Amino acid sequence: MSGRLDGKVAFITGAARGQGRSHAVRLAREGADIIAVDLLDGMDTVPYPLATKDDLEETVRQVEALGRRIVARQGDVRLVADLEAAVEAGVAEFGRLDIVVANAGILTMGNDTPKAFLDVVNVNLVGVFNTVAAAEPHLQPGASIILTGSTAALLVGTVDRGGAGGLGYAHAKRHVARLGHDLSRVFASRRIRVNVVHPTNVHSGMMDNDFMYHAFRPDLENPTKEEMIPSLETKSPMGVPWLEPSEVSEAVMYFASDEAKWVTGQQLKLDGGQLGPVTDPGVPA
Ligand SMILES: NC(=O)c1ccc[n+]([C@@H]2O[C@H](COP(=O)([O-])OP(=O)(O)OC[C@H]3O[C@@H](n4cnc5c(N)ncnc54)[C@H](O)[C@@H]3O)[C@@H](O)[C@H]2O)c1
Incomplete structure (x- = not known):
């Protein structure tokens, strides 16, 4: 059966569970092979468990059950060398890279220390930057980069009130929105698209x-x-x-597909109406 992503390869961070696993399975169902990375460890400023080795193995199982291939690696998005190693292993195996989903993230809300702010910015913003940097040398015209923001990037007075960690989350996600906008200009002449999805609450380990x-x-x-x-x-x-991860994956799938081949620089809000009256006018529409 032919799929919308036949012959393509997608690199997905935070792919062991939640939205990242759902994106991996959704794209694999359309024919993509997957390069998956996850931290597979906890962080002391994160007040809930992060994904485990078993979680990543379950992602591998689900992708392979669809008849697709997957290269899955432990890796920390804060370390560009980890991401380069994963991408290089995947490209050596599959021969190309077409889709990047910068999805890994943490929430350090409720922790009012500078470290909680710095940790979340390091993962949720620097990690996104590193993900694009590791992928960039392998991307060809027609490639699609999808960044995961959050409605928290666009609202004031919600997560940004959750101590230094909550403020760091909002800070990081607002800058992801801006990064997506500016990168879409940077990559346009190479015919590579960059879009951002902004989900409201999602039914995953983070919530x-x-x-x-x-x-x-x-x-x-x-x-x-x-x-x-x-x-x-x-x-x-x-x-x-909250949204189910699979509902966010439909938006990722659209941006990944050729149906969106001239769509770039978008900030797609999957918000259940949350942002309607209060969108921050400082964020690009
Ligand atoms: N859950 C929500 O309500 C919600 C809402 C809006 C946006 N988001 C964003 O969606 C994305 C996916 O989150 P989720 O909802 O699936 O939560 P999740 O906690 O289930 O998944 C996040 C994944 O990222 C991994 N990760 C964390 N730090 C990492 C690091 N340094 N390196 C590599 N991997 C790392 C985790 O182990 C986990 O597998 C995140 O960017 C998050 O900020 C979540």
């Missing part, structure tokens, strides 16, 4: 954890996921508590 249950239900001693959900719903004009 579905004990720390977040407490953050959204401070009135309860031991809140559960089910008790957090109504609080998420009331913050959404459309009453959606």
Whole structure:
């Protein structure tokens, strides 16, 4: 069966679980082979567990079950050498690179230390920069770079109020929005596209954890996921508590595909109506 990405290769960071795994599986279903990277370790300023080796193995299993190939590596997006090594291993195996999904991220909300600010900026902004830098020498005309922002990049008075770590998250994501805009100009003459997806809350390990249950239900001693959900719903004009990772993958798939071959510099807000009345006019539309 022919797919929309037959013969293409996608490099995805943070691919062990959540949105990254979902993107890997979605693109593989359309025929892409995958180069996957994940940290496979915790970070002391992150108040929830990050992905494990088993998680990355599950991504490998799901991609291979679709009949596609995958090169999966431990790697830290803060270290450009890790990313270069993964990309080079993948290109040696598959012969090319067409799609980059800079997705890895952390949330250090609630931690009011400078280190929490610096860590999240290092992963969520410097890591995105490193991902593009590692991929760039291999990209040909027609390639597509997709960065993961967040509605937090475009709202004021939400995560940016969550201590130094929350402010760092917003800082990083706002700069990812700007980076996507400016990189789209830088790459245009090579016919390489750069777009940004900005999801609202997503049902992944970043939101579905004990720390977040407490953050959204401070009135309860031991809140559960089910008790957090109504609080998420009331913050959404459309009453959606969170998106499923697969719903974000449809937007990534569009930007990755030739259907979007002249679409670049976009900031696509998957926001359930959250941004309508309050978009920061300083962020490019
Ligand atoms: N979950 C949400 O509500 C939400 C909303 C908007 C945007 N986002 C963004 O979406 C992206 C994906 O997050 P998710 O929702 O799938 O959460 P997640 O925590 O399930 O996935 C993030 C992945 O990134 C990996 N990672 C973290 N630090 C890394 C590093 N230094 N190097 C390599 N890998 C690293 C983690 O191990 C994990 O597998 C992130 O950029 C996040 O900021 C998430």
